[in-house]
Amino acid sequence: MSTLSIENISMRFELPGGGHVQALEGINLEIKSGELMSVLGPSGCGKTTLLNIIAGFLAPTEGQMTLNDHLITAPDAERGMVFQQGALFEWMSVRENVSFGPRMRGQREREWAETVDHLLDIVGLGDFKEKSVFELSGGMQQRVALARCLANDPDVILMDEPLGALDALTREKMQGLVLKLWKETGKTIILITHSVEEALLLGERLLVLAPRPGRIHREYKLPFADMGVGQDLREVKKDPEFSEKREEILSMIWDMEEEIMGRSEEAGA
Numbered sequence: 001m002s003t004l005s006i007e008n009i010s011m012r013f014e015l016p017g018g019g020h021v022q023a024l025e026g027i028n029l030e031i032k033s034g035e036l037m038s039v040l041g042p043s044g045c046g047k048t049t050l051l052n053i054i055a056g057f058l059a060p061t062e063g064q065m066t067l068n069d070h071l072i073t074a075p076d077a078e079r080g081m082v083f084q085q086g087a088l089f090e091w092m093s094v095r096e097n098v099s100f101g102p103r104m105r106g107q108r109e110r111e112w113a114e115t116v117d118h119l120l121d122i123v124g125l126g127d128f129k130e131k132s133v134f135e136l137s138g139g140m141q142q143r144v145a146l147a148r149c150l151a152n153d154p155d156v157i158l159m160d161e162p163l164g165a166l167d168a169l170t171r172e173k174m175q176g177l178v179l180k181l182w183k184e185t186g187k188t189i190i191l192i193t194h195s196v197e198e199a200l201l202l203g204e205r206l207l208v209l210a211p212r213p214g215r216i217h218r219e220y221k222l223p224f225a226d227m228g229v230g231q232d233l234r235e236v237k238k239d240p241e242f243s244e245k246r247e248e249i250l251s252m253i254w255d256m257e258e259e260i261m262g263r264s265e266e267a268g269a
Contacts, residue, residue, distance in 0.1 A: 004031040009063035025213035038203030046214025080154035095129040101152040119147040139170035159191040
């Protein structure tokens with residue numbers, strides 16, 4: 001059982017002309033294997049910064065993180081990333097994109113072919129494996145990105161607003177796919193989003209970060225992700241508890257945004 005431990009993480013960015021920006025302060029978390037966590041908060045609260053630190057793209061100015069008791073100091077295959085834009089190789093076929101990681105690790109086709117084809121079937125792209133990525137819609141490209149991440153068999157999947165650029169109908173379908181992959185693979189997933197509804201649907205744990213410096217303001221344990229695996233997501237949204245939590249968190253984020261605007265006005269006065 002893999003556990004991601006985040007211990008007293010803080011992040012400060014030095015400014016070129018002097019001074020600094022405190023992006024994160026005192027983040028402490030323990031995320032167990034197989035958990036699905038969504039992270040929400042007002043713009044500039046450090047959501048993506050936190051994800052980049054977990055990925056190993058940034059080194060925190062204070063604190064440390066461990067995965068499976070190993071210190072995280074750089075990117076590695078244990079943590080896979082899915083970006084808002086898929087970061088795919090558009091000149092390659094779908095199958096070539098998904099098999100890229102195994103091929104770069106020196107695996108022969110007989111070692112990865114069955115797994116890659118199985119993943120493409122799971123994400124609904126079995127009939128598109130020989131298509132070039134540039135021929136696909138945005139939603140299909142994000143399916144490729146998910147399959148490519150899974151092909152590397154990471155312990156933790158990190159998602160930075162992976163559905164933010166999609167139209168409403170495609171986004172809803174992709175939310176259902178994320179829940180399906182979570183249940184079928186048992187992977188730990190951490191997802192950043194600006195959407196309160198999406199955070200509620202895709203987080204059995206939901207973290208709300210406070211305005212800069214980013215810190216954990218509130219944590220929720222929610223039933224909606226499990227509910228969404230077995231029923232239509234639109235039906236889940238009709239649940240009275242879903243509506244209650246949505247309004248509660250929307251009000252919380254609104255108050256935070258008002259606080260940020262107040263600070264800006266004071267600074268400009």
